[in-house]
Amino acid sequence: MPHGLPRKIRIAFIVQMVMASLAILVAFYVVATLYKYSFIQATLQDEAAHYWQLYQASPAQPPPNNFALRGYLVEAGYSNLSLPANLRPLTPGFHELASDGQLVWVDRQEAGTLYLVYLRDQATRVAVWFAVLPAMLALFAIYGATWLTYKASKRMVSPVAWLARQVSRWDPRHPDIAALAPERLPADMEGEARQLARALHSLGGRVEAQLERERNFTRDASHELRTPLTVIRVASDMALDEADVPQRVVRSLQRIQRSGRDMEAVIDAFLILARDSDIEPQSEWFQVCEVVQEEADSARALLGDKPVTLEVDCVARPQLYAPPRVLHVVVGNLLRNACSYTDRGTVTVTIEADSVVVSDTGIGMAPDALARAFEPFYRAAPERPLGTGLGLSIVLRLCERFGWTISLDSTLDTGTVARIRFAPPTGGALPTAPATGTTAA
Incomplete structure (x- = not known):
C-alpha cells in the first residue's frame, strides 16, 4: 500500500x-x-x-x-473566367x-x-x-524540469516515507523499535528526519516499558489478591460448617462468600482484559440462565427493604462458549446498577435466544448522561453514594473483547433498559434449550 x-x-x-x-x-x-x-x-x-x-x-x-x-x-x-x-x-x-x-x-x-x-x-x-x-x-522543457524536480522531491521525502513504513509495521502491543535505533538509520537520513526517528525510537521505548509495567502490575496484583480471597472463602466455609450458627450470621457469611466469588470474577475479567487480544482465554460451554440466576440472587441483597421486585424470565435457555466469570461480571454490574438506582417498582432480567435484557423502573438518565454512560468514572447521579463510575466501562470493554454488543436505552424518571447481544459461534445461532417460567423475589 x-x-x-x-x-x-x-x-x-x-x-x-x-x-x-x-x-x-x-x-x-x-x-x-x-x-x-x-x-x-x-x-x-x-x-x-x-x-x-x-x-x-x-x-x-x-x-x-x-x-x-x-x-x-x-x-x-474583363470576365473572371480566367480565375x-x-x-x-x-x-x-x-x-x-x-x-x-x-x-x-x-x-x-x-x-x-x-x-x-x-x-x-x-x-x-x-x-x-x-x-x-x-x-x-x-x-x-516543462516535462524535463518537472521530472528533475520530482526526483529531487522524492529524495527529500524518502526518509519520511521510510519512517512511515517502519512505524506502520509496529505491533501496538510489541512495537519493534530496534529498526529506529540511531545506528540502524539509513545514511541519507539527516536533519529533521533523523530527529523524528530518534523521537519515535524514544517514544516506542517508553510505550513498550509502560505496557510491560501494566502487564506486570495486573499479573502481580491479581496473584496477590487471590491469596486473601482464598483465606476468606476457606474461613467462611469453615464457619458455615460449625454447629448452632445463628441464622443472621449464616446470612452474613453467605454474603461474604458471594462477594468473594464476585471479586474472583472481577480479577479474572481484569486478567482477560490485560492479556493480548490474540491470546484466547479459557472458555467453556455454560448455561446463560444459570449465571443470571446466581447474579440475581446476589443482587437481591442490595435491595434491602426497598419496595422493588427482581424478576428473572428465561424466555430461552441459550448456551454460551466463553469464560463464565466474564458473564458474571457483566450481568452483575448491570444488576447492581439497576438495583442501586431503582427505588420502587421492578428490575427484570429477560434471557432471550441471543441476548440478555436488564430493565428497571428506576431514575433513568437524561440524553446527555446516556451519551456518556460508558465513560470511565462518569456517574449519572453523583449524589448517590454507591458506585465509582467504572462498572459500565468494564462491561463495555469485556463485551468488545468477546464480540458482544451492549446497548442502553433510558428515559429520565422512567427507567433504563440494557441489552447484551451475543455473537453466535461460527456455523450458526446460539444453541438453546426449552424455555421455563419466571422466578421472582
Missing part, C-alpha cells in the same frame, strides 16, 4: 504537468489562430498595397507569383477556403480586382515552425 506523502507528491507533479501542457497547447493554439487571421491577413494586405503601387507605375506589372503566394488580376471590364473556379464567387475581403485550407485576400480597386492566395503548404510549414515546434520544445 503506497504511503500518503510520496503518492501525493507524485499526483501533484502529474497534475502540474497536465495543467502546464494544456495551458501551452491552448496558448499556441491561440497563437496559431492569431497568426492565421492576423499576421497572414496583414501580410496579404501589405502585399496587395505594394502591388497596386507598382501597377500605377506600370500597368504591365504582373501579379505576385512566388513560393508562398499566387496572384491573379482581373482588370476592370480558378474556387476563386470566382469570392467577394472583397479575407477568405479561408474550406476545400483546401488556402487563405485568400480579395482587393478590388478601380483598375480591377486582385486575388492573392497564400499557399496551403507554405501556411502549414510556417505554422509548424512558429507554433507546433515551439510548443513541443516548451512541453519537453
Whole structure:
C-alpha cells in the first residue's frame, strides 16, 4: 500500500504537468489562430498595397507569383473566367477556403480586382515552425524540469516515507523499535528526519516499558489478591460448617462468600482484559440462565427493604462458549446498577435466544448522561453514594473483547433498559434449550 506523502507528491507533479501542457497547447493554439487571421491577413494586405503601387507605375506589372503566394488580376471590364473556379464567387475581403485550407485576400480597386492566395503548404510549414515546434520544445522543457524536480522531491521525502513504513509495521502491543535505533538509520537520513526517528525510537521505548509495567502490575496484583480471597472463602466455609450458627450470621457469611466469588470474577475479567487480544482465554460451554440466576440472587441483597421486585424470565435457555466469570461480571454490574438506582417498582432480567435484557423502573438518565454512560468514572447521579463510575466501562470493554454488543436505552424518571447481544459461534445461532417460567423475589 503506497504511503500518503510520496503518492501525493507524485499526483501533484502529474497534475502540474497536465495543467502546464494544456495551458501551452491552448496558448499556441491561440497563437496559431492569431497568426492565421492576423499576421497572414496583414501580410496579404501589405502585399496587395505594394502591388497596386507598382501597377500605377506600370500597368504591365504582373501579379505576385512566388513560393508562398499566387496572384491573379482581373482588370476592370474583363470576365473572371480566367480565375480558378474556387476563386470566382469570392467577394472583397479575407477568405479561408474550406476545400483546401488556402487563405485568400480579395482587393478590388478601380483598375480591377486582385486575388492573392497564400499557399496551403507554405501556411502549414510556417505554422509548424512558429507554433507546433515551439510548443513541443516548451512541453519537453516543462516535462524535463518537472521530472528533475520530482526526483529531487522524492529524495527529500524518502526518509519520511521510510519512517512511515517502519512505524506502520509496529505491533501496538510489541512495537519493534530496534529498526529506529540511531545506528540502524539509513545514511541519507539527516536533519529533521533523523530527529523524528530518534523521537519515535524514544517514544516506542517508553510505550513498550509502560505496557510491560501494566502487564506486570495486573499479573502481580491479581496473584496477590487471590491469596486473601482464598483465606476468606476457606474461613467462611469453615464457619458455615460449625454447629448452632445463628441464622443472621449464616446470612452474613453467605454474603461474604458471594462477594468473594464476585471479586474472583472481577480479577479474572481484569486478567482477560490485560492479556493480548490474540491470546484466547479459557472458555467453556455454560448455561446463560444459570449465571443470571446466581447474579440475581446476589443482587437481591442490595435491595434491602426497598419496595422493588427482581424478576428473572428465561424466555430461552441459550448456551454460551466463553469464560463464565466474564458473564458474571457483566450481568452483575448491570444488576447492581439497576438495583442501586431503582427505588420502587421492578428490575427484570429477560434471557432471550441471543441476548440478555436488564430493565428497571428506576431514575433513568437524561440524553446527555446516556451519551456518556460508558465513560470511565462518569456517574449519572453523583449524589448517590454507591458506585465509582467504572462498572459500565468494564462491561463495555469485556463485551468488545468477546464480540458482544451492549446497548442502553433510558428515559429520565422512567427507567433504563440494557441489552447484551451475543455473537453466535461460527456455523450458526446460539444453541438453546426449552424455555421455563419466571422466578421472582
